[in-house]
Amino acid sequence: MSKTLSDVCEMIALPEEMTEKVLTFAKEYDRAITAPFLATLSQPETWKHSIEQITTRLGEDPDGCKMLTVMLLCAVDAYEEYQKRGMSEKIFVDTMKFCARFTQEHYQVHGCYAFTWGWWFPRQISLHEFRIGALEYEMIVKEGEKLINIHIPADADMTREVLRKSYLEAREFFKKFFPDYGQAEMVCDSWLLAPFLRELLPESSRILGFQNAFDVIRVDETSNGCIRWVYGRTDLPYPELAEKTSLQKKIKACLLEGRSIGEAYGKLQKDPWKE
Known part of the structure; x- marks a missing residue:
């Protein structure tokens, strides 16, 4: 219809x-x-x-x-x-x-x-892009290689079981509807993969749990792209950034000290978010 x-x-x-x-x-x-x-x-x-x-x-x-x-x-x-x-x-x-x-x-x-x-x-x-469960998956071609680029919506449930369910459903989806991407490597380029976050977050953090499923290929330690996603805007001086969550407080403190959070590019492991 x-x-x-x-x-x-x-x-x-x-x-x-x-x-x-x-x-x-x-x-x-x-x-x-x-x-x-x-x-x-x-x-x-x-x-x-x-x-x-x-x-x-x-x-x-x-x-x-x-x-x-x-x-x-x-x-x-x-x-x-x-x-x-x-x-x-x-x-x-x-x-x-x-x-x-x-x-x-x-x-x-x-x-x-x-x-x-x-x-x-x-x-x-x-x-070219689909939200399947918690995550968004975009079919791309990079240097002649077919890849699936993972994006993380702001409202994504980052628990291990939910992430793995999304991944498994995505694999089945692409095998059925886009077989050329059925076995394509999945990658992610995000501040959520920044190694520096390990200094700020506890081991139990869902963000770190997300990170653990990727093999990091390269890191940009100078990026502060996280500001847009953590605070929702980039037009405020650092002292005026919100402190509504513990993550906002920690990142704001780092920014005021002149430190960058960074971002990283990584490749998803073969069996991510397994127990």
Whole structure:
């Protein structure tokens, strides 16, 4: 059964205020204006150029509502593709909920709704990235090798059993629907793999449990990319960063001392999160 734009907004629990704006703009939106660039959103190498061109065609869009509308209309088309391939509706919903999550996060941090992740959404609507359980899995090609890049949503349950269940289900998913990636190595590039975190967190930490499933290949000790994910924003001076959690307090103390948390790139082990 096909879905409408309104259906998809409801399925992904897009905040009501943004849903109203999306549905209102959709009534006046002429898809022909962006059609040439929408057609090129299926290939990673053209994502950046396509989004830049769509942004130009849409004009002023202070809260990202116009871009969100365009992307969600593409999500409606993606739903049809999911149906044709026999893919789970739950995976569709969990995957597309990414935009509702970031819209809600913007409200929590800034006090107003906005969507600023149009540049990322092509991954989901082109069926390159899927949320399967706790984690997101993106099919990529790096130096000629097919890989699956793991992303960790902010609301991910990081318990060992849940992570392993996600991994096993993802393996079955890719074997069935994308056999070329069925046995592809899984990798992750994130602050959550930073070795320095071992100095801040107890052995029982779920973050360290996540780390233990990866063999680290390289480390960037100078990066403070964690700020965006730990505090939800990057526009505040360090003394003004929140201290609502123990992790925020510890990282803030390090930043004030002039220390960087870093990030790392690693390869997932063959049987991760096993007991």
